[in-house]
Amino acid sequence: MKTKKVIVGLSGGVDSAVAAYVLREQGYDVHAVFMINWHDTTGLLSGGCENDEDQKVAELVAKQLDIPFEKVDFSEIYAKKVVDYMFSEYEKGRTPNPDVLCNREIKFDVFLDKAMELNADFVATGHYCRKETITTNDKTYYRLLAGSDNNKDQSYFLCQLSQSQLEKALFPIGDVEKPEVRRIADEISLINAKKKDSQGICFVGKVDLPTFLQQQLKAQTGDIIKIPETHPQYNVSEPTGNAEIDLLKHQSRPYIYKPEDGEKVGEHDGAHFFTIGQRKGLGIGGMKQPPFVIETDTINNIIYIGEGKKHPGLFRKGLFISKEELHWIRPDLELKTGEVLETDARIRYRQPLQKAKLHMKTNAAYLIFDEKQRGITSGQFAAFYIGDELIGSGVIA
RNA sequence: UGACCGAUUGUGUAAUGGUAGCACGACAGGUUUUGAUCCUGUUAGUCAAGGUUCGAAUCCUUGUCGGUCAG
Numbered sequence: 200m201k202t203k204k205v206i207v208g209l210s211g212g213v214d215s216a217v218a219a220y221v222l223r224e225q226g227y228d229v230h231a232v233f234m235i236n237w238h239d240t241t242g243l244l245s246g247g248c249e250n251d252e253d254q255k256v257a258e259l260v261a262k263q264l265d266i267p268f269e270k271v272d273f274s275e276i277y278a279k280k281v282v283d284y285m286f287s288e289y290e291k292g293r294t295p296n297p298d299v300l301c302n303r304e305i306k307f308d309v310f311l312d313k314a315m316e317l318n319a320d321f322v323a324t325g326h327y328c329r330k331e332t333i334t335t336n337d338k339t340y341y342r343l344l345a346g347s348d349n350n351k352d353q354s355y356f357l358c359q360l361s362q363s364q365l366e367k368a369l370f371p372i373g374d375v376e377k378p379e380v381r382r383i384a385d386e387i388s389l390i391n392a393k394k395k396d397s398q399g400i401c402f403v404g405k406v407d408l409p410t411f412l413q414q415q416l417k418a419q420t421g422d423i424i425k426i427p428e429t430h431p432q433y434n435v436s437e438p439t440g441n442a443e444i445d446l447l448k449h450q451s452r453p454y455i456y457k458p459e460d461g462e463k464v465g466e467h468d469g470a471h472f473f474t475i476g477q478r479k480g481l482g483i484g485g486m487k488q489p490p491f492v493i494e495t496d497t498i499n500n501i502i503y504i505g506e507g508k509k510h511p512g513l514f515r516k517g518l519f520i521s522k523e524e525l526h527w528i529r530p531d532l533e534l535k536t537g538e539v540l541e542t543d544a545r546i547r548y549r550q551p552l553q554k555a556k557l558h559m560k561t562n563a564a565y566l567i568f569d570e571k572q573r574g575i576t577s578g579q580f581a582a583f584y585i586g587d588e589l590i591g592s593g594v595i596a
Numbered sequence: 597u598g599a600c601c602g603a604u605u606g607u608g609u610a611a612u613g614g615u616a617g618c619a620c621g622a623c624a625g626g627u628u629u630u631g632a633u634c635c636u637g638u639u640a641g642u643c644a645a646g647g648u649u650c651g652a653a654u655c656c657u658u659g660u661c662g663g664u665c666a667g
Contacts, residue, residue, distance in 0.1 A: 212629085285630090296630045326629090356629070401629050408631070474631050484621035485608035491633090508633090549628065574632070 204228040205369060206314040207323045208306060209261060209268070211253030213391050214325030214372060216260045217380045220387060221371040222323055223264060230319070231261040233270045234310060236277035236301075236402035241414055244405045256391050263389060273309055277402065280304035286415045292497030293578025293594075294474040298401045303359040305402075311367055321369045328354040328589075329373035330365060335531065341365035343528050345587040348376035355548045358582040358592035359526055409472040409480075418468040421500035423481060426461040426493060426512055433511040447558055447565040451517035453577070456494055456503045470495045470502050476513060476574030515575045517555075517567035518546070520593030525564055527591040534559035543584045544568070546575060546595065552584055564593060 207219040209231040223229045233254055254270070261268035281300050288295035306324060314322045327346030332339060341362055346352040360368070372380055384392035399405030409418075432454055438445040465483045467473065473480065477492040486506050493512030494503040505512040527533040534540055538559050543552035544566060554569040566581055575595060582592040 210629090214629095289631095294631050298630045301629090353629075397629055398627090399629070400631095476632055478633075479622095482606090482621065484606065484619085486620055487608080489620065547632075548630070576631075579631075 202226060202228045203320040204230065204318060205321045205323050206230050206232050206317060206319040207266075208310060208325075209233050209257040210325065210397070211256040211260075211391065211394075212325065212397055213384050213389065213394055214327070214380060216257075216264075216325070216389050216391055217375075217383050218323055218325040218371040219260070219264055219266060220383065220389070221375075222369070223266065225371075227321075229264070229266045230317070231257065231264075231266050231268045232310070232313070233257045233268070234305070234402070235270060235272045236274050236281075236305060237404075238274055241406075241411060243403075244399075244407055250404070253397075256394070259390050263387075271310070271313055273305055276309055277301070277305055282403075286412070288578050289412055289416060289471045290497075291578075292471060292495060294576045295578050296580055297403075298356050299359050299580050301401045302357050303364075307357075307360055307364040307368060311364065315367070321367050323369040323371055325372055326353045326357065326370050327351040327373055327377070328357060328370050330368060330370055338531070340529060340531060343589045344373070345584070345589070346370075346372075347374045351377045353548075354589045355545060355580075355582050358528070358580055358589055360528060361526075362528070362530065365528070409469070412469075412472060416469065416471055418472075419500055420466050420468050421470055421502065422458065422463050423465040423467055423483065423502045423504055424456070424458050424461040425464045425490070426456055426503050426505050426510075428505060428507075428510050428512070430456075430460060430512070432456075443558075444560060447517070447519075447560070447567065450567050451515070451519040451565050453515070453575075454494060454512055456496070456501075458499075458501060461503065464490075464504070467502050470497045470500045473502055475576045513573050514571040516571050517565060518572075518575050518581060518595050519563045519565045520581065521563050521596055522561075524594040524596070525591065526593060529588075529590045532585075532590050534564070536561055540583070540585075542566075542590075543586075544581055545584075546572060546579055546581050555583075557583055563596070 205222050205227045207215060207229060209215050209219060219229055219231055258268055281297050281304060284300055285295045285297050311322050327348055329344040329346060331342040331344055333342060343354055343357060343360065343365060345354045381392060438449055473492050473495050475492055475494065478489050481490055481504065483490050488507035490504040490506050491510065491513055492502055493505045493510060536559055540557040542555055542557050544555045545552055556567050558565040577595050579595050580592050581595055583590055
């Protein structure tokens with residue numbers, strides 16, 4: 200049997216380097232490709248020449264592992280699919296997750312296509328997650344599972360992948376824990392064995408968001424309104440009728456504020472530079488407890504805040520996802536209208552899974568948590584798990 | 597204009613003659629392949645000028661500014 204060819208997306212980091220090594224040890228024909236997806240350094244913190252650095256490191260790692268190395272430049276498509284999406288989401292007043300898009304549109308799309316052009320059987324990345332194959336009713340399905348290292352599980356970032364994308368993907372270090380990855384890297388003397396983990400937007404880096412966004416969204420002074428925790432909206436009783444949909448809508452409703460609901464306590468320079476749950480950057484002192492953003496109104500350019508981390512405006516029982524923005528990694532598990540799924544869900548990376556019920560209705564899915572959730576933010580992804588399998592996700596409305 | 601009250605880091609406040617603290621903010625690190633959150637550290641102040649006292653944020657005088665009454 201012919202050895203399978205795998206193309207590893209080598210980033211310069213330790214995870215993808217060890218992933219490449221593991222594959223090589225498993226007998227695959229391993230090739231490395233470094234993706235250049237971004238050139239601009241606007242708003243970049245910490246210098247800016249990390250990209251070049253990563254490129255060199257990746258090349259050296261490939262040399263150390265004795266595998267072929269090449270670079271590809273997807274920056275044009277990255278700008279179109281990921282960065283444009285970011286700006287348009289922020290413009291709508293939502294808070295996007297560029298890395299989820301980057302995986303769906305770049306690493307497991309154009310990069311995967313490129314790999315197929317090069318006659319690869321698979322692409323591999325250094326993600327901490329696992330893939331499993333099962334067969335039901337004579338059909339093969341790929342399961343996306345959490346990484347074994349509970350602390351590093353990155354399945355969340357892959358919550359928008361499809362079966363055809365998963366089919367071609369390998370996650371060689373998904374069953375390894377991070378310290379072990381470091382140990383392996385050290386054992387085989389990889390030059391990046393001790394390199395610090397990367398952070399920030401994948402390929403762009405750690406940026407100062409307001410600076411970055413000001414390239415396209417202009418700064419404009421607006422009011423910061425403080426909402427008291429006694430706002431009547433928090434104590435609206437649940438609808439008593441027998442229509443379940445009314446209850447779901449009630450439980451998943453976003454809070455809506457008007458300037459008269461509170462008092463002006465300061466000014467900001469652009470509501471879209473802030474997100475729900477945010478504390479830093481408001482510049483408002485003199486309170487007993489820190490203020491947090493509880494809502495942003497980008498149309499009227501107003502930020503609403505609440506005092507204290509337990510302010511009721513920070514918590515919601517549920518959320519909803521419009522039907523068009525729902526995605527099933529496992530199409531065979533897709534809910535039909537009227538069905539309810541007991542699920543474990545998360546609304547951000549590294550959040551411990553939360554017990555919830557997903558109610559599928561005609562136009563939307565309603566995710567109702569057992570415990571109220573802090574900082575439910577539209578534009579972010581809610582991911583649904585059954586056990587450690589990620590079965591679907593959707594954009595929070 | 598008269599009377600009274602007040603003035604402490606960027607903000608809100610403690611300290612009634614004896615080491616100017618706290619919270620929030622801001623800044624810097626740390627955690628984190630999104631945005632956030634979170635953790636640690638740093639920062640900075642007695643309105644001004646005199647006086648009493650061994651010693652003044654604190655007591656006295658004057659001034660400046662702010663507020664409340666009176667008009």
